[in-house]
């Protein structure tokens with residue numbers, strides 16, 4: 211689906227220094243029954259966020275008013291496990307536009323870009339610096355600059371560049387998606403398919 | 407010959423690239439596409455919104471499996487949301503002319519079980535599905551991997567996806583497996599060694615004696631679990647075992663077509679001297695029956711061992727402590743003897759006939775432990791029929807087990823088959839994440855043999871004592 215384009219994002223961030231956050235935690239399977247892409251944000255991290263009686267768990271970061279923002283910062287191997295794109299929808303629907311980690315699972319990274327979330331992979335050291343900066347001052351902002359491919363911690367000025375291929379970058383900057391691209395080359399695909 | 411040596415993966419990948427985008431992904435052609443009720447509705451909705459259709463409906467196959475009940479399948483599905491997803495799968499398939507095997511259809515079953523058993527999965531194919539365990543089909547020498555819903559929409563509308571070519575890894579396991587060591591144990595062993603992110607960015611080829619001597623069903627179990635080490639998929643070069651499995655299946659090539667295809671399939675192997683970005687070798691003799699103790703599939707160990715200390719494992723200490731706390735286990739605990747409340751045999755990892763034969767080999771002549779609730783769920787109706795024909799059902803019934811109807815069931819617990827909070831389940835499925843088998847459930851992943859031993863003793867037990 212078309213999504214908002216992405217250029218430079220300046221925002222506070224929500225820290226989640228847990229490793230191997232899997233997509234079953236991001237959105238548990240029992241919330242995959244919708245047939246439309248709506249309302250998934252309410253169930254983002256459902257079982258970490260709410261107890262058995264649907265009461266918010268005070269110790270979970272999304273329930274802590276100290277932290278907010280459009281950037282989610284996770285530990286290593288973020289988004290492992292199930293291929294459910296619902297995980298990316300939930301993160302987007304909740305209001306995040308960017309996820310930062312020192313390592314992403316493959317399918318999640320692809321799904322994120324396909325729905326308009328920018329996955330920013332940084333070094334483990336830089337990730338540590340981000341967590342430190344937020345711990346020191348929860349209001350400290352991150353600047354994610356897609357055209358320049360850099361991420362900067364405002365409070366310390368520390369900056370690192372990140373990788374993204376030119377094609378995906380172009381799509382994100384313009385809010386285009388792969389389906390637009392593929393529709394434009396259908397005759398080439400039809401010709402290829404004859405021999406397969 | 408100027409051609410440089412190629413890997414199996416290169417041969418299949420390169421022959422499916424329609425266009426290479428500079429500083430971008432490859433436009434990659436998909437031969438076969440499987441869909442199910444959970445990850446397809448939004449994709450069909452996307453087609454409607456854009457006003458585009460399905461380009462090659464004959465290349466897509468639909469089956470209902472993820473949220474289906476495993477009892478009373480002849481009755482209407484009670485859960486309204488599940489019923490709606492199943493209805494949409496049927497309506498969308500009919501509308502676009504896609505083969506649909508709904509609930510009750512003799513071909514119905516888990517997508518990764520029915521593809522191979524009906525001859526849809528073939529060597530050299532590219533296969534995708536909105537389910538990460540699509541890697542299963544790599545057992546046939548296909549490139550098969552899971553995709554997200556946006557990509558399901560891409561494949562429906564253009565039969566292509568946009569993918570950068572992954573790096574290549576070869577995992578060799580040589581030697582002979584010990585008694586009671588199954589393909590599931592081989593896979594859990596590799597994942598424990600590599601961790602759940604150890605193969606991220608790679609496509610794996612499995613090679614060596616162990617895989618060459620493995621049955622097709624065993625190969626499917628191994629390839630199925632490739633995703634749990636972070637790999638996009640895994641594959642095994644097709645050989646006589648593969649060809650014998652495929653020949654005669656309903657939708658497999660026949661006659662002259664078979665001969666042509668077979669000649670091509672025989673070329674699908676890694677050339678001598680072809681290079682991999684990474685190569686790892688293990689020794690079969692080092693592998694024992696495995697079990698997991700934590701909340702990701704990489705947290706596995708030989709069943710006779712003790713839970714590792716945080717200082718001995720890679721990764722964050724806090725994450726490790728959180729995981730053991732969830733499981734109610736402590737560092738250095740022995741796993742043998744731990745209480746088991748539930749046993750689940752089934753899923754696309756271990757829901758094929760060989761898995762039930764293995765399970766039956768231990769429960770035969772014994773009784774299910776009274777306090778254990780067991781869910782015995784075939785991967786498909788064809789498997790269910792085999793269980794009955796081979797007399798396995800009688801063995802199960804005599805031992806106090808009930809055979810349920812096919813579906814994903816407690817693998818992801820989208821239907822009623824949920825492990826209650828705090829309870830321990832020995833499960834032959836593929837994921838032990840927090841809440842995977844129901845909110846608060848605690849999962850111990852293992853082989854059908856370990857599951858059987860736990861079912862009859864009621865505690866974690868080394869199956870080798872029964873063999």
Ligand code: SF4
Nearest residue numbers: 539753754814817818
């Ligand atoms: S059995 Fe589990 S892993 Fe396999 S297709 Fe079903 S939900 Fe996915």
